[in-house]
Amino acid sequence: MTSHDSTTSDAGAQPLGRTGIRRLGRRRARERAPGEPGSLVAWLFVLPGIAIFAVFTMAPLLYAMGLSFYDWDGLTPKRFIGLANYREAFADPTIRATFLHVVELFAFYTFLPIAFGLLLTALLTRSPIRGLTFYRTVLFLPATIAGVVVAQAWIWIYDKDGPLNAGLRAVGLGSFAQAWLGSFTWALPAVGLVGTWVSYGLCMVLFIAGAQRISPSLYEAARVDGAGAFREFFAVTLPGLRGEIAVALMLTTINALRSFDIVWNTTQGGPGGTTTVPSVLMYLNAFTYNRVGYASTIAVMLAVSILCIIGVIQFFSERGDRR
Amino acid sequence: MTSRAERGITYAMILIFSAAALYPMLSILFLALHQNTDLVTGFVWPDKLDFTSFKTAWTEGGFANGYKSSAIVAVSVTAAAAACSVLAGYALGTMQFTGDKLVFGLMVLGIVFPYEATVIPLYYGFLSIHPFGIHLSDTYWALILPQIGTSVSFGAVWMRAFFRAAPRSLIESARIDGASTFGVLFRVLLPQARPAILTMCVLIFLWTWNEFLLALVLIQNPVKQTAPLGLSYFASSAHVTDRTEVAAASILVAAPILVVYVLLQRHFLRGISAGAVKA
Numbered sequence: 001m002t003s004h005d006s007t008t009s010d011a012g013a014q015p016l017g018r019t020g021i022r023r024l025g026r027r028r029a030r031e032r033a034p035g036e037p038g039s040l041v042a043w044l045f046v047l048p049g050i051a052i053f054a055v056f057t058m059a060p061l062l063y064a065m066g067l068s069f070y071d072w073d074g075l076t077p078k079r080f081i082g083l084a085n086y087r088e089a090f091a092d093p094t095i096r097a098t099f100l101h102v103v104e105l106f107a108f109y110t111f112l113p114i115a116f117g118l119l120l121t122a123l124l125t126r127s128p129i130r131g132l133t134f135y136r137t138v139l140f141l142p143a144t145i146a147g148v149v150v151a152q153a154w155i156w157i158y159d160k161d162g163p164l165n166a167g168l169r170a171v172g173l174g175s176f177a178q179a180w181l182g183s184f185t186w187a188l189p190a191v192g193l194v195g196t197w198v199s200y201g202l203c204m205v206l207f208i209a210g211a212q213r214i215s216p217s218l219y220e221a222a223r224v225d226g227a228g229a230f231r232e233f234f235a236v237t238l239p240g241l242r243g244e245i246a247v248a249l250m251l252t253t254i255n256a257l258r259s260f261d262i263v264w265n266t267t268q269g270g271p272g273g274t275t276t277v278p279s280v281l282m283y284l285n286a287f288t289y290n291r292v293g294y295a296s297t298i299a300v301m302l303a304v305s306i307l308c309i310i311g312v313i314q315f316f317s318e319r320g321d322r323r
Numbered sequence: 324m325t326s327r328a329e330r331g332i333t334y335a336m337i338l339i340f341s342a343a344a345l346y347p348m349l350s351i352l353f354l355a356l357h358q359n360t361d362l363v364t365g366f367v368w369p370d371k372l373d374f375t376s377f378k379t380a381w382t383e384g385g386f387a388n389g390y391k392s393s394a395i396v397a398v399s400v401t402a403a404a405a406a407c408s409v410l411a412g413y414a415l416g417t418m419q420f421t422g423d424k425l426v427f428g429l430m431v432l433g434i435v436f437p438y439e440a441t442v443i444p445l446y447y448g449f450l451s452i453h454p455f456g457i458h459l460s461d462t463y464w465a466l467i468l469p470q471i472g473t474s475v476s477f478g479a480v481w482m483r484a485f486f487r488a489a490p491r492s493l494i495e496s497a498r499i500d501g502a503s504t505f506g507v508l509f510r511v512l513l514p515q516a517r518p519a520i521l522t523m524c525v526l527i528f529l530w531t532w533n534e535f536l537l538a539l540v541l542i543q544n545p546v547k548q549t550a551p552l553g554l555s556y557f558a559s560s561a562h563v564t565d566r567t568e569v570a571a572a573s574i575l576v577a578a579p580i581l582v583v584y585v586l587l588q589r590h591f592l593r594g595i596s597a598g599a600v601k602a
Contacts, residue, residue, distance in 0.1 A: 037504045042420035045504075049407035049475040050426060057433055057472035060441035060448065067444065074447065120340060123333040137588045138341040144584050144591060145348065145577050146533035148551040152558055152573040153347035156354060156566060163350055201344050205592055229329075258437045261535040265555055279439045279536070286443045287540065299440035310435055 061303070067296035074292045085297040095298065098276045099305075101188060102257055105277070108192025109199060109256035114248050116196075117203030121211050121241070122233045125219065136208065139201035147261025154194045155181065155266055181267055187275050194262050199255065203248045210244035211237060246317035253309050257302060278302040348577070355571035376565075380557070380572040388546050389553035389576070396466045396549060397531040403467070404474035405524050409516070411475065412482020413508050417494055427483070433476025438469070442540050445469055449541065465541040466549070470534065474527045485519040486512065522590040525583065529591070532580055550576045 068085055072078040089095050124132070142150070156162050158180035165177035180190045214236065222232045238245075260279040263269065269276035269284065276284075278298055286295035358373050380386065414420065415427055449460040459465050489512055497511045513520075538552040548556070554576045558569045584591060 036498060037418055039420035039422075041504055042414040042418040042423070045410040045414035045418075046426055049404075049411035049479055050429070052403075052407065052468060053429070053433060053472045053475050055472070056445070056469040057436075057438065057441060057476065058429065060444035060469075061436060063444035063448070064440050116340065120336055123329070123336055127330040127333045129330070129333055129337065135337050135341055136592060139344050140588075140592060141348070141584065142344050144529060144580055146535070146551045146554075146580065148533075148535050148554050148558075149573045149577045150347070152554065152569055153351045155558075156351055156570065157347060159566070197343070197347065200340070204340070209592075254435070254437075258439050260439060261533075261551075264535075264539075265558070279437075282439065282443070283536070283540075286446075292443060292447070296440075296443055299437075299443060303437055303440045306435065306437055 064296045064299050068300045070293040072292045073290040105256040109195035110252040112196045113199035113203040116200045117207045121207040140205050143202045151265030206244045210241045214240035351570040376567040376571040380568045384557035384572045389550035393550040399467050400470045400531045401528045404471045407475045408478025411479040415483040416486025430476045430479045438473045522594045525590045526594045
């Protein structure tokens with residue numbers, strides 16, 4: 001009885017004691033364990049990285065924020081104009097159209113890849129197949145190829161003599177054949193589909209890895225309860241992949257928002273501005289229209305929208321975790 | 324439990340998705356293997372392997388320069404960012420110090436912030452600011468330094484996660500045995516960290532080799548163009564007249580990454596599934 005008591009009291013006291021010491025250590029300028037390095041040493045390790053980061057990433061970001069309050073053509077002296085750039089931006093139909101393009105791109109960059117990823121994962125949890133490592137390697141391939149190269153490949157696919165039109169003609173749908181990237185109606189979905197191609201394998205790889213971490217006993221339990229494929233997916237697979245889905249959402253929405261390489265190299269935002277995205281509009285304003293301050297405003301709006309989206313996704317995925 | 328029909332559907336789907344993943348690259352590869360006089364439409368298997376378009380693309384697109392520039396930039400960024408990340412990750416993962424939370428927060432912010440927003444200030448900064456009289460504008464440094472910055476934010480967070488997961492007792496006993504702070508890192512932790520470091524290097528190399536916007540804005544000198552930038556210019560100049568050469572040039576730009584990918588695909592896949600979940 002006594003021994004039992006002492007063990008329980010020990011077990012109860014130990015964590016308390018430890019946090020107590022840690023707290024004390026923090027309050028009293030660091031009572032360090034033998035050999036534990038002090039703040040100065042730690043900073044020496046962090047310094048090279050943080051210095052380059054501060055000068056070449058942080059400072060430019062802050063400078064962009066500053067520039068967004070100026071009217072500047074890049075040559076003559078800057079003129080401070082307060083929030084005028086922002087006021088103009090919020091009333092600018094071009095900017096509104098650009099952000100609406102991104103919303104449409106979400107369907108292709110985010111929704112389709114995640115839907116495809118979940119579909120394949122659901123199938124694989126029902127009937128595992130051989131050679132999965134090989135398929136994963138193949139599926140992930142598009143995500144490793146440079147955007148400029150991806151753009152060239154798809155320009156060919158969408159070309160008037162390209163595989164897509166040849167395919168349409170072969171099945172008797174030749175009347176639909178057209179220069180897809182030159183079409184006011186089809187250019188944006190065509191660019192979007194490139195985004196789908198880049199991301200769906202990545203989502204699949206993420207989800208397949210996540211599903212492998214779901215305990216098989218959950219599936220057994222579901223099957224004992226007589227759950228069908230759909231019930232099993234919604235009751236076991238989908239909740240088990242919540243973390244991975246949040247990550248995929250973040251990656252793909254950010255990709256849609258900041259996409260530059262693919263859009264620039266396929267359409268340059270055309271035809272008639274039907275495929276502009278924020279980064280393309282920023283580039284055009286800064287280096288073609290010489291409106292550097294306004295371009296910085298677009299950059300800030302892009303950064304803020306990315307932070308907002310991450311915040312929203314984090315909020316919902318964490319609330320889900322607590323449940 | 325699962326029926327044969329289900330298994331059949333699974334195989335069919337994974338085959339369709341895999342074929343779709345390969346198709347665009349294969350279609351330009353086959354296009355590149357044709358001569359520009361062949362009238363290629365659609366997806367045509369080349370009768371004979373013809374590498375003339377690769378040769379023309381290599382010389383006319385200036386890809387000797389492109390390869391050289393991309394290699395210099397990607398290798399320097401990877402080496403420097405990896406070294407900085409290991410050091411910073413070591414401090415963030417194993418030490419408590421004043422401002423540690425702030426440093427970590429900034430690094431996480433650096434991962435999610437769009438580096439696109441830094442392009443304008445970098446361009447004008449390099450034009451007008453000359454530290455110690457050194458002009459960085461239109462040099463490799465203009466590409467290397469900013470990309471070390473963005474890569475370090477990812478790398479430090481990545482290495483921190485690794486060093487935090489390393490057993491405390493290992494570090495503490497090494498310290499008690501009198502190992503210096505450097506000694507703990509180099510003799511105790513680094514040997515185990517090799518896979519994590521390799522994965523990080525592979526990802527940083529991939530991003531740097533593929534980078535386009537910074538090169539587009541910061542490099543005007545054709546000799547210093549990176550391979551993707553060279554491809555972009557080559558495609559917009561030759562585009563209409565000769566598709567086979569553009570296709571060949573695209574394959575040339577993608578080739579180094581494809582080789583690295585085939586050799587080290589395990590690291591790509593692990594980097595994405597583990598790294599993404601942590602970030």
